[in-house]
Amino acid sequence: MAGPFSDVERSIFAAKEVLSEDHQPDQILERDEEIEEYRHALEDVLFGRTPQNIMLYGKAGLGKTAVTKYMMEALQTEVTERPDAEELHVHELNCNGKTVYAVVRTLVNELLPDTASDFPKRGLGTADAFEELYGQLDRLGGTHLIVFDEIDHLDAVDTLLYELPRARSIGHITNSKVGVIGISNNYTFRQSLSPKVKDTLMESEISFSPYDASELRAILADRADRAFVDGVCEESAIARAAAIAAKDRGNARQAIDLLRVGGEVAKKRGDTHVDDTHIVAAQELVQRGRLRNRIRDQTQHAQLLLETLAYIEQHEEAPARSKAIKNRYEDVADSHAVAPLTTLKSIQNHLSDLHMLGFLRRTGQNHGEGGGRYYEYSLDLDPQIVLDIRREIEAAANPG
Structure with a gap:
């Protein structure tokens, strides 16, 4: 009797590990x-x-x-x-x-x-x-x-x-x-x-400055040549993955992930070639996966602040000042039975770090001597995705 893996064949990937995050290339391109x-x-x-x-x-x-x-x-x-x-x-x-x-x-x-x-x-x-x-x-x-x-x-x-x-x-x-x-x-x-x-x-x-689309295409063409079976990966897939990553953050890791997941999408569909339609389908999967990893890498309080900003976005109360964020954050921390940070300065430091990492937008306000100068923050991500990922992280940390 045939097993569940008996019909698996090497139809798309020749060396999939070339598209993994831990792959160290023998030659560094575009640097x-x-x-x-x-x-x-x-x-x-x-x-x-x-x-x-x-x-x-x-x-x-x-x-x-x-x-x-x-x-x-x-x-x-x-x-x-x-x-x-x-x-x-x-x-x-x-x-x-x-x-x-x-x-x-x-x-x-x-x-x-x-x-x-x-x-x-x-x-x-x-x-x-x-x-x-x-x-x-x-x-x-x-x-x-x-x-x-x-x-x-x-x-x-x-x-x-x-x-x-x-x-x-x-x-x-x-x-x-x-x-x-x-x-x-x-x-x-x-x-x-x-x-x-x-x-x-x-x-x-x-x-190290961000890669442009041309540089990313050169990197992806080299990886695709080794990762896929000959003739499987079309130029349109490479061009689309490079364009998406260049427009976002100029991130080679993101571009390579798009190519790998695009190949996986094609394989699941039973297609024999990887083209730009597979990259488009892979885009949301990659964005969600990378965002999940990035959020998981943050400290507990940074994650709680991201969750707080997501709620603020959903209630259309953004951008918000750090004091307003602190008040909402304390409620979020309490809902997870976590002792919150107690000082406004500690909240501001975390918000500054999250802004630097690209999670938040920050806008400076100057209302003169009477109103003073301060920052307002808003989430630079889809709030629902952030909340979904936070639920996944909490469920994994507290099974049952």
Whole structure:
């Protein structure tokens, strides 16, 4: 008797993994200028010098992480051919939701010998973690490039960026060299750093701008050539996916998702080719899926504020001032049995972050000396979709 999968054939996709989010391409397209800037910033490593610190800025999906992985791999290969270069160690950490202690502890445990016990999760302070880190760096020697992805999400980031770049100059390490590479989705991240950190960091800055439609078409054509069976993906599908993503945020990840889901739509329909109609059908599926992931990645209170703004939008009360949003937010938090944030400043900080991430629109109002200056906020998303996603998240967190 035939099973439920017996008739599944490779009719559309040849290598579907090429369209996955975690696929690392062998060649980076449409980022030549950024790669050239990166190359100049890293070249000191080839001559045994202390690496420059580097900060990469740009919204999600613009190639920052992919370019960094590509450059680290290329540098590690080149170092083996250079007599002046020291042994290179690359460490990659994601900072989202982490404390400085947790990040430094992760680095220490990565450096410790296999026979050593892990550095404790609790019981010691951040200074103890840094002291152990410096000891392990000098034990290994060589050059260490430490990549901090989503560094703008790190708690007390000033501590990290003040300690590491000056570790050698003040004698914390003597046998090793350290360079910091920070990746941030926030173009204004540097402005939030303290003056002493800015002076210490002295970094090279590389900014990643959104892709245009032509650049996205080149990226998609390369992926489609490898991902689909020959002749399956039509040019109209590539053009439509590139146009949608370019008009939205210039996001390569979104464009690639559209192509993958378009292929899945065609396969479910039993079609033998992927064209622009499949991309149009995929658009809502991709938008909802990506939005679900983005909302899920936010803190609990940020999610509650998004839910609050969705209700405000539905009642046609937007744009709203932060004080009005706070009043409604407290009701929403109460409905979920969550203790709300208590200060208006904390609400304003979350609203500012959500605006920076593209969830909200913010409008400045100036009513002179009598009325003052303030911001009003409104949701930059479909409120019903936000509410549906919040219900899904809550249902998953509280089954039954």
